[in-house]
Amino acid sequence: MGRARLLALGLAALTLGASACKETTLEDRPCPPEGTTLTYESFGEGFMDAHCQSCHGAPTKDRKGAPSGYDFATVEDVRRWRSRIFSRAAADNTTMPPGPDDPPEGEREKLAEWLACGAP
Ligand code: HEC
Numbered sequence: 001m002g003r004a005r006l007l008a009l010g011l012a013a014l015t016l017g018a019s020a021c022k023e024t025t026l027e028d029r030p031c032p033p034e035g036t037t038l039t040y041e042s043f044g045e046g047f048m049d050a051h052c053q054s055c056h057g058a059p060t061k062d063r064k065g066a067p068s069g070y071d072f073a074t075v076e077d078v079r080r081w082r083s084r085i086f087s088r089a090a091a092d093n094t095t096m097p098p099g100p101d102d103p104p105e106g107e108r109e110k111l112a113e114w115l116a117c118g119a120p
Contacts, residue, residue, distance in 0.1 A: 023093050024112075026086040031117035038114040040075040047111055048072040051089070051103050052096065079119045086115045 038044070055066040057073050072078050078085065088096035089103075090112035097103075103111075114120075 023087050024091045026083045029112050029116045036113050036117040038110060039120050043110060044078060044114055044119060082115050082119055090115055
């Protein structure tokens with residue numbers, strides 16, 4: 001195999017690797033111009049309770065390794081960690097929750113919209 005070909009292959013592998021690791025961030029997702037109808041009461045609280053708080057809101061021994069301080073019990077907590085919550089669980093980000101149970105389809109998109117609009 002020629003050097004140019006090898007180089008091209010290497011570059012292709014690098015590009016693939018980089019795109020696989022790329023996360024969607026809060027900055028990538030503006031709030032829609034018409035805003036959102038989602039609120040903490042109608043969506044955010046239930047989402048965090050159902051999918052995050054079993055580890056993040058638990059006492060130290062039951063947290064399954066979730067770092068202390070990352071609790072999402074109130075709307076203020078969620079707003080404080082808005083950008084990190086987005087990067088781990090919203091839109092096409094699926095590294096949280098880590099378990100086998102994924103939020104139902106569409107829920108991550110709702111989370112993205114709600115966070116993008118400031119978690120009202
Ligand atoms: C089964 C337990 C468990 C559940 C459920 C869980 N997490 Fe985590 N979380 C962890 C562990 C373990 C870590 C530390 C390792 C890591 O960062 O991957 C962590 C770390 C984090 C961090 C801090 C690190 C960072 O990237 O800033 C954030 C934010 C986070 N999780 C968000 C969430 C969100 C949002 C949910 C719900 C959609 C969630 N987690 C559900 C176990 C859990």
